Amino acid sequence: MLRLDPFRLETPSTVAEAVALLHAHGNAKILAGGTDVLPNMKHGLHEPDVVVSIGRIAALRGIQVRDGALEIGALTSLHTMETNDLVTKHAPGLARAASLVAGPQLRRMGTLGGNICLDTRCLYYNQTYFWREALGFCLKKDGTVCHVVAGGKKCVAAASNDTATMLLCLDASVELQSPRGVRTLRLEEFFVADGIKNNLLAPDELLVKVRVPLAPPRRLEGYEKLRHRASIDFPLLSVGVRFDLDATGGIQEARLVVSALGARPNRVNVDAYKGRALDDKTIEEIASLAHSKCTPLTNIADDPEWRKDMVPVFVKRACRRAQQSAHVS
Numbered sequence: 001m002l003r004l005d006p007f008r009l010e011t012p013s014t015v016a017e018a019v020a021l022l023h024a025h026g027n028a029k030i031l032a033g034g035t036d037v038l039p040n041m042k043h044g045l046h047e048p049d050v051v052v053s054i055g056r057i058a059a060l061r062g063i064q065v066r067d068g069a070l071e072i073g074a075l076t077s078l079h080t081m082e083t084n085d086l087v088t089k090h091a092p093g094l095a096r097a098a099s100l101v102a103g104p105q106l107r108r109m110g111t112l113g114g115n116i117c118l119d120t121r122c123l124y125y126n127q128t129y130f131w132r133e134a135l136g137f138c139l140k141k142d143g144t145v146c147h148v149v150a151g152g153k154k155c156v157a158a159a160s161n162d163t164a165t166m167l168l169c170l171d172a173s174v175e176l177q178s179p180r181g182v183r184t185l186r187l188e189e190f191f192v193a194d195g196i197k198n199n200l201l202a203p204d205e206l207l208v209k210v211r212v213p214l215a216p217p218r219r220l221e222g223y224e225k226l227r228h229r230a231s232i233d234f235p236l237l238s239v240g241v242r243f244d245l246d247a248t249g250g251i252q253e254a255r256l257v258v259s260a261l262g263a264r265p266n267r268v269n270v271d272a273y274k275g276r277a278l279d280d281k282t283i284e285e286i287a288s289l290a291h292s293k294c295t296p297l298t299n300i301a302d303d304p305e306w307r308k309d310m311v312p313v314f315v316k317r318a319c320r321r322a323q324q325s326a327h328v329s
Contacts, residue, residue: 002042002128008050015177015208018054023179023204025050030206032075033109035102036118044129045119045141060113060208063087070212074113078163079104081112091212092325093221093240097166100223103231113207115163116174116187120195120263121234122148122157122299140196148299157195158260158299160234164191165265166223167210169242169255175209178202184211188267195263195299216252218245220278222322224314226260226307235260236302237310239290239318243278250275256286258294258311268293283319287312 012018022028029048031037032055040046054060060075063086070090072081081087082099101107101115124138124147137143139155146152164187172187187210190199201207220243227233237260244253251274259265268290276282296307 004038004041005044005047007041007048010050010052011056012052012054013056015057015059015206018052018057019178019204019206021050021052022206025052026203028052028203030054030117032111032114033077033106035106035110036114040119040126043127044132045125054206065090065214068214070214072112072210072212074116074207074209075111078107078110078112078115081163082107090214091166091170091221093223093242093322094163094166094170094212096321097162097223097225097238097240100225101162106232112163112210115161116167116210117199117201117207118159118161118164120155120157120198121160122155122195123301124148124299125157148297154193154263155195156262156297156299157198158297159191159198159263159265160238160260162223162225162235162238165238165257165259166221166240167212168257168265168267169221169240170212170215171255172210172212174207175211176201176205177208178205182208191264193262193264198263216244218247219243220245220322221325222318222320224318224321226310226314228302236300236307237261237296237314238265239311239314241315241318241322243322245278249277251278251282256290256315258290258315260300261294261296262299266294278319278323283316286319287315290315 010021028050031051031053060073062073078098082095088095125140139146222241224239225235226237240257242255246252254270256268256270257265291312294311296304
């Protein structure tokens with residue numbers, strides 16, 4: 001049985017208290033829903049001296065429409081997101097992405113902020129200490145060698161956060177708070193391409209809120225996920241699409257994001273399809289483009305060639321789901 005090493009638990013009731021604790025203790029870890037952090041601590045992947053549990057901070061929960069955006073508190077549960085009327089109305093693709101995370105019990109515990117800040121995952125990283133020791137550890141934790149890319153100097157552990165894929169499609173931003181104040185980053189700027197730490201969250205900083213700009217009248221959204229089982233599993237691929245149509249049905253703006261490939265979700269540029277109708281021919285071409293631009297690695301425990309073959313399949317599924325979900329703001 002895996003056990004937790006000793007740590008000191010702090011339970012602040014305000015954001016200011018939480019970030020002050022993070023600032024005061026260099027080796028600290030944030031605990032929200034705990035669905036990923038606690039298993040990783042049992043595996044020895046995180047070894048904090050202090051755990052700051054933010055579950056008592058009521059200000060971090062809630063969903064509202066304000067100043068032209070859908071605002072979602074970082075502690076809002078994934079279950080709440082998948083069932084909330086404001087989310088299903090203004091960001092149906094995001095509601096669907098939340099609904100496909102793990103199983104119902106974990107969605108009731110897991111939070112939006114925790115999913116966005118989810119640690120990257122790799123076949124050679126998410127193992128027990130004894131397993132990793134036998135392999136000589138890896139670049140991400142305790143070692144100096146990447147077992148995925150020979151001679152690699154940058155970790156390619158994969159982003160596995162379903163909501164981030166769709167939030168990037170929707171041009172979302174995140175609000176971060178530290179003892180130095182509040183800053184806002186576009187989610188596209190928040191993620192970086194190094195799996196050791198694939199985001200710009202500072203050690204004493206807390207993600208407090210997510211803002212999703214309200215959609216124009218003719219928006220279509222779709223999200224699809226490849227995994228072995230219909231629940232529990234992390235994605236082998238996650239695909240999000242968004243299309244804003246003009247009055248004639250032509251594509252005005254488009255986003256395609258494919259994740260679970262590398263350390264940050266991969267945005268595939270589909271600007272060339274502006275002005276086109278979202279018909280079968282366009283969808284086939286977008287799927288073919290994604291196939292050429294996406295390269296799965298051996299960082300996830302399945303055949304990368306098969307996963308690459310699945311890229312166009314799931315891009316087409318996401319596009320067709322978008323066709324069926326005309327958005328009215």
